[in-house]
Amino acid sequence: NSQKLWGGRFTGEVDPLMQLYNASLPYDYKMYKVDLQGTKSYTSGLQKLGLLTEDELSEIHYGLGKIKEEWENNTFIRLPSDEDIHTANERRLGEIIGTGIAGKVHTGRSRNDQVATDMRIYCRDILTNNLLTYLKELISVICRRANEEMDILMPGYTHLQRAQPIRWSHWLSFYATYFTEDYKRLQEILARLNVSPLGAGALAGHPYGIDREFLAQDLGFSGVIGNSLVAVSDRDFVVEIMFWGSLFMNHISRFSEDLIIYSTAEFGFIKLSDAYSTGSSLMPQKKNADSLELLRGKSGRVFGDLAGFLMTLKGVPSTYDKDLQEDKEALFDSLVTVENSILIATGVVSTLTVDKAKMEQALTMDMLATDLADYLVRKGVPFRETHHISGECVALAEKLKLSGIDKLSIEQYKQIDARFEKDLFETFDFEKSVERRNATGGTAKSAILKQLENIQTQLQ
Numbered sequence: 001n002s003q004k005l006w007g008g009r010f011t012g013e014v015d016p017l018m019q020l021y022n023a024s025l026p027y028d029y030k031m032y033k034v035d036l037q038g039t040k041s042y043t044s045g046l047q048k049l050g051l052l053t054e055d056e057l058s059e060i061h062y063g064l065g066k067i068k069e070e071w072e073n074n075t076f077i078r079l080p081s082d083e084d085i086h087t088a089n090e091r092r093l094g095e096i097i098g099t100g101i102a103g104k105v106h107t108g109r110s111r112n113d114q115v116a117t118d119m120r121i122y123c124r125d126i127l128t129n130n131l132l133t134y135l136k137e138l139i140s141v142i143c144r145r146a147n148e149e150m151d152i153l154m155p156g157y158t159h160l161q162r163a164q165p166i167r168w169s170h171w172l173s174f175y176a177t178y179f180t181e182d183y184k185r186l187q188e189i190l191a192r193l194n195v196s197p198l199g200a201g202a203l204a205g206h207p208y209g210i211d212r213e214f215l216a217q218d219l220g221f222s223g224v225i226g227n228s229l230v231a232v233s234d235r236d237f238v239v240e241i242m243f244w245g246s247l248f249m250n251h252i253s254r255f256s257e258d259l260i261i262y263s264t265a266e267f268g269f270i271k272l273s274d275a276y277s278t279g280s281s282l283m284p285q286k287k288n289a290d291s292l293e294l295l296r297g298k299s300g301r302v303f304g305d306l307a308g309f310l311m312t313l314k315g316v317p318s319t320y321d322k323d324l325q326e327d328k329e330a331l332f333d334s335l336v337t338v339e340n341s342i343l344i345a346t347g348v349v350s351t352l353t354v355d356k357a358k359m360e361q362a363l364t365m366d367m368l369a370t371d372l373a374d375y376l377v378r379k380g381v382p383f384r385e386t387h388h389i390s391g392e393c394v395a396l397a398e399k400l401k402l403s404g405i406d407k408l409s410i411e412q413y414k415q416i417d418a419r420f421e422k423d424l425f426e427t428f429d430f431e432k433s434v435e436r437r438n439a440t441g442g443t444a445k446s447a448i449l450k451q452l453e454n455i456q457t458q459l460q
């Protein structure tokens with residue numbers, strides 16, 4: 001222990017299991033680059049204060065560059081005594097440039113403001129370069145299909161019962177709209193987390209008056225966290241990202257559930273490409289929608305990451321306690337899971353094939369019963385009454401075992417209500433039914449095109 005960074009006051013050894021239990025390097029090594037980046041800016045700040053000479057600073061920056069190379073080439077040797085990425089990098093810096101200079105790097109800094117800084121930069125990079133970028137691509141792929149396959153009609157469902165005809169593009173636009181909200185929500189989280197904790201010290205602030213605004217600017221933050229206690233202890237951004245991930249996975253899960261149903265032989269609306277399906281080890285004929293089932297299934301682990309860390313956080317007294325180290329495994333697991341899920345979903349949507357005929361065969365005339373009621377509304381009959389009349393028509397067709405309400409004769413219609421006229425049969429047209437729904441947000445072509453345009457504007 002006396003060899004450890006904090007070993008001065010210790011005489012006894014740490015229990016070997018405690019050593020492992022305490023170590024976060026096995027997962028926080030992922031932050032090696034942002035940790036070096038933070039130290040680079042921090043030491044520049046120290047130099048501005050006169051706590052490092054120009055020569056010392058360039059030695060340090062040289063050493064940090066070397067360490068980065070080692071991590072990138074996979075030659076960085078981790079020692080059992082390395083507790084976390086911060087101590088590992090500092091230990092190695094001492095070996096490269098000598099502890100005389102490396103020993104000055106941590107002046108006024110604590111791992112508490114250091115880890116908080118690393119985490120925020122790490123999240124910012126992943127959100128910007130991966131999540132937002134991939135999500136935009138997913139939305140574009142969905143919108144492209146919606147534009148190209150505008151002429152395909154399908155049953156719209158409520159309670160999973162055939163309800164009214166909609167365009168397949170309307171279903172696509174439904175999820176594109178959800179994912180666009182996810183996109184905007186993530187941008188807001190990104191803006192909120194991009195503030196700097198660096199220079200807050202262990203909790204009480206910086207004893208040499210470091211220029212925290214300079215550190216923030218140098219690291220690409222939009223400002224500093226204005227209370228040093230908050231700076232070291234705040235993990236709300238971790239919670240927000242995992243909540244975001246949970247909500248996104250909730251959307252992805254519903255999306256997958258729809259497609260799983262649509263891909264069954266009973267529906268036959270879509271076929272997954274081989275690239276996103278797998279077979280059965282026993283039944284030769286099987287082609288399973290594993291990609292979609294995993295998207296649906298993995299949503300559970302992301303909810304679990306969120307719930308677990310919230311549980312950890314609720315008992316932590318103000319400022320830094322070691323409990324906070326538990327933020328990483330949960331967050332990193334969520335990030336990787338969500339990132340891969342976006343990529344898989346994008347692959348699924350861009351390669352699946354739609355069976356237009358199957359979708360349209362699934363449209364039945366009773367799905368136009370609302371339109372039939374609307375027909376009488378246009379003749380001045382109150383809707384509550386027309387709803388009842390149309391219901392009687394459905395019941396009569398059923399009783400006579402006709403294939404649909406379009407097969408009743410005009411006489412039979414007139415018997416139910418004298419206000420029916422021959423032009424009622426024009427109601428029985430699925431295309432006309434969807435085109436009538438041209439108010440904002442509806443399933444008419446013009447209304448869907450507006451939705452898609454809106455999405456494009458919001459993504460800019």
Ligand code: ARG
Nearest residue numbers: 024084111112115320324325
């Ligand atoms: N590995 C630690 C973490 O991830 C770094 C901060 C340690 N700070 C401390 N005072 N022990 O939270």
